[in-house]
Amino acid sequence: MRLVAGIALALAATLSVAPALAQRVDLTLEERTVNMNGTDRPAVTVNGQFPGPLIRLREGEEAVIRVTNRLDRSSSIHWHGLILPAAMDGAPGFSPGFMHGIGPGETFEYRFPVVQSGTYWYHAHNLDHEQRGLYAPIVIDKREAEPFRYDREHVVQLSEWTDERPLRVLQNLKRDPGYYNWNRRTLVDLIRDLNRAPDGEARRAIIRDRVDWGNMRMDPTDIADVTGATFRYLVNGFRPEAPGTLLFRPGERVRLRLINSGAMTYFDVRIPGLKMTVVQADGNNIQPVVVDELRVAVAETYDVIVEPREDRQYQILAEPMDRTGWARTRLATRMDAPVEPLPPHRPRPVLTMADMMMNPGPTGLDRGTPLPERDQPGHVAPMGGMDHGSMAGMDHGQMQGQAAAPAGQAMDHAAMGHGSMNHAAMGHGSMDHAAMGHGAPAQAGAHGPGTPATTTAGGMQAHAGHGGMAMSDPVVHDTGAPPGARVLSYRDLRQLRPDPESRPYDRIIEVRLTGNMERYIWSMNGNEFWRAQPIVARLGERLRIRFINETMMNHPMHLHGMWMVPDLGNGAFNPRKHVVNIKPATTLDVDVIVDAEGDWAFHCHLLYHMESGMMRIFRVARDGAPVASAQQPRQAVMPAGHNH
């Protein structure tokens, strides 16, 4: 382990689950040297720690946090997932009175009531400082007792480190989006695959697949933009070669607070030998669900309870989705337990044509938004030339047959102007949209917004696991788990009690997740942040955001200041989240409980995507109040319930 002495303080951070002070906290941002790979690199530390110190708050009290910036540039701290006044949110450029963040030498006092409990985290709201270490856990104790029992708790904060300057990494991606991908499909792979193929038909399919991807000008191995080629994956600041130790006594119930503070990395988490009982997601308690593995999207948090009974060491393995490294820590009964070897990597996932059976969602008139934005050049998904008809094994008829679509949906689709959209040009013509997770728009159109719609994701349930070329399920993750192992899906997340705010949505706003993989441009509705209109919501409404991911990357979408409720078919038990992952080429409806006035940041939490434009101002105005903007979006004056 080659950490500089000062950085060994990370050890303290790991174990300091006991809080320093209750509600008054002083934080100092400073640049210090860290040595992860043999060279000294400048990290951004909080109170001299990398990652920063845990902040422990108590529900119902007021937090007073003074942040002093001793860096040479403006910085900021954003309280990720916390419900607080807009001015205290800590997003420069959004939060009133916080336009430039905290200047060098300045001190900013955050003061806000703590109205929630659970596991959260804080971080700088800019790529450069966050990637270089300005992130740390927040634990908020519940006023009453938790509805579950545990004897001990540990924070497991996942993150990554690069020796390169984050700006340099971004420029590398702009120059060559495959810069960090050293796992492309090669000629050697092709020859090996052909040799293994059982018959001529399989060989032809392999060749056809290669040709199809080539013609699409896309790379099926592009699972992560930034990989282990530059990242070292960390748990609580420790590299996997020299993991930290989380102590337990056999028989104890141990609560693990999993936080993904990575800038770009999805982690598949498992603890060989232990089942995990997920009791909390994004800070909100859920009905306990026992799983073997879970995928933690960037910026999500999950609390799990494990019961290690044996007097031995248990590895907590967090494997990046693209399998180019490891993050790990361990549960052990003593600090000096020998470090166990890492297991072999799971097979690296490769995008399939099924993943790419891109459902661009409703386009044309059925956008949800009254003022469809125009795509900037270069943002149009390159699907126009894709010939779905040539795809092997794709049985449209069968898909239609399996669709558990309520009768009449097909007609609704036509009535809603789908007929004129360019699905036909894409060879989607014969597909049943309901089977593709489109159920909701049709129902909303047919019955009006007052009727609770069947959910997109919920509707998919019937189709999960029909394998082959099935549409990708918007919330089920294939972590490469062995058969029989249970992997958490969003659908397993159910609130303990019905959500008191649960009601039908008032209107829909369509948010297409767009971009250009070749140029590393990322955007929402075809416009990067600096040329886009704010999304305007009215205080008190329940706004449905229809996410349509037109790209081949996952996007963890994060809204500041308000809860998002993904519609997963659990009705009033749908979970409240601050980050909702949108899988490649899928559609997911997410309701926002619009209860906080002001300008809020709304963005993809992959920091390099955010930095290249995948962000919006989410503006919440009182009904009738003028929208203070030079570019007044028209949805502000649309009557409630209008969903076209």
Next chain:
Amino acid sequence: MTFEMPKTVAAGLLAAALSSSAAWAQAGGGHGAHAAPAPTAENPSPVQGAGAAATPSAQGDENQARHPPPETYGIDARHPPLYFGAVLFDQNEVRSNGRGSPIYAWEGSGYYGTDYHRLWVNTRGETSRERGGLERAEVQVLYSRLLGYYWDIQAGVRHDFRIDPHEGTPARTYGAFGLQGLAPGYFEVQLQGFVGGDGVFLARAAASYDLFITNRLVLQPEAELNFSTGWDRDALIAPGIYRTEVGLRLRYEITREFAPYIGYSFESFNGGASGLNRRLGQKPSQSTVVAGIRIFF
């Protein structure tokens, strides 16, 4: 596809990008002034924006001094998008035909700008087999704009230098325009047209493909055709396809930045141009073995 920006604005942006690049570079991250308003859909005025960036207002300076922004800040609507650049010398090599001394040849390009608007420079040339000095050298300076998902449209000037006043091809300046991008199948394609002063129209089409044998060992076939509508005898140009070049290079990417390679290159003057070459006592075609280092940074 529909990006209604007046041409003057586009040209102005190019000028502004040039004039303000120093200002961008100054602020560490490569982007400077707070004061520069970002072009918006409603108010597409990048000229004004970039101009303001070149000479930030007093207030902007003050803000800048008090709040130097972090190196990256996609979080702030007032900032312009990221400016960045790249340089690629795809051919940076020694060529030998087995007789006489080997020559050095290069072909490269570089750009600086945003995702959409870039100042683009292409250059190529080689040294003389006999004299050792430069045989020919060409530089193109282009404005490049993102046209669609995979394509840039480019326009500017091309200049062919006369190296030796008594020998070699004469200096020529052309207006240049072109299309560059990625064609289906992952072919890098460049199509260019050149309009000379004396009414001759030249065209050039080039394509290459990266065949990944392994993730670091890459075989790159490449072909280029040059076409002319008329004679330019001094410059060894004849009507029709007057020059072709094909090459095959095998590189090993030690890093993305440095990739040594070996390969084979075949150049040939065709049609009338082969006669022009013979008259000068040169062989109209030759095949060479090449070795070099591809540079990308």
